[in-house]
Amino acid sequence: MLVAEKEIAARVAELGRAITRDYGDTNLVLVGVLQGAIPFVADLMRSLPIALTVDFLRASSYGPGTTSSGIVRLVADLSIDIAGRHVLIVDDIVDTGHTLAALKRALEARHPESVRTCVLLDKTGRREAEVTVDYVGFAIPNVFVVGYGLDYDGLYRNLPHVATLEGL
Ligand code: IMP
Numbered sequence: 001m002l003v004a005e006k007e008i009a010a011r012v013a014e015l016g017r018a019i020t021r022d023y024g025d026t027n028l029v030l031v032g033v034l035q036g037a038i039p040f041v042a043d044l045m046r047s048l049p050i051a052l053t054v055d056f057l058r059a060s061s062y063g064p065g066t067t068s069s070g071i072v073r074l075v076a077d078l079s080i081d082i083a084g085r086h087v088l089i090v091d092d093i094v095d096t097g098h099t100l101a102a103l104k105r106a107l108e109a110r111h112p113e114s115v116r117t118c119v120l121l122d123k124t125g126r127r128e129a130e131v132t133v134d135y136v137g138f139a140i141p142n143v144f145v146v147g148y149g150l151d152y153d154g155l156y157r158n159l160p161h162v163a164t165l166e167g168l
């Protein structure tokens with residue numbers, strides 16, 4: 001086990017307070033990155049007592065296995081127009097940064113008021129693409145992790161905590 005359920009809950013509450021402070025009632029758009037960000041978005045949105053809209057998109061940067069391809073495809077798009085809106089991209093983890101960098105670029109091209117990023121986990125030592133991560137839950141070492149949305153070949157997303165694949 002790397003991050004326990006209780007630690008996640010406490011940190012999500014802290015992130016919620018920071019985001020609430022920063023955005024207030026601007027009706028921000030939380031953009032969850034399917035499928036990994038599902039538990040994180042579900043918990044985070046309930047720690048935000050402000051006006052907000054939730055939407056999702058799906059990116060694909062990983063084939064089967066544990067290595068990043070560096071190629072990011074938008075597999076499913078948002079259902080709303082984000083022009084003039086404050087956008088917060090919420091993802092499970094930033095690893096090489098290719099996914100978040102590409103998503104941020106793609107959404108910025110739609111003329112939103114602002115685009116920021118929020119991830120539960122940050123593998124700082126692995127960065128290849130330059131991207132600012134505005135809200136980070138936990139910095140973790142370079143180990144492959146699963147649980148709380150994170151998968152290995154589609155499995156383990158339903159674990160309530162974050163564990164190393166090795167440790168399972
Ligand atoms: P990046 O483009 O290399 O930053 O990778 C981002 C995406 O890769 C994340 O949204 C995850 O879906 C996936 N990913 C990266 N590291 C891990 C991991 O340790 N476990 C599970 N998925 C991961």
Ligand code: MG
Pocket residue numbers: 033034035036037091092093
């Ligand atoms: Mg993902």
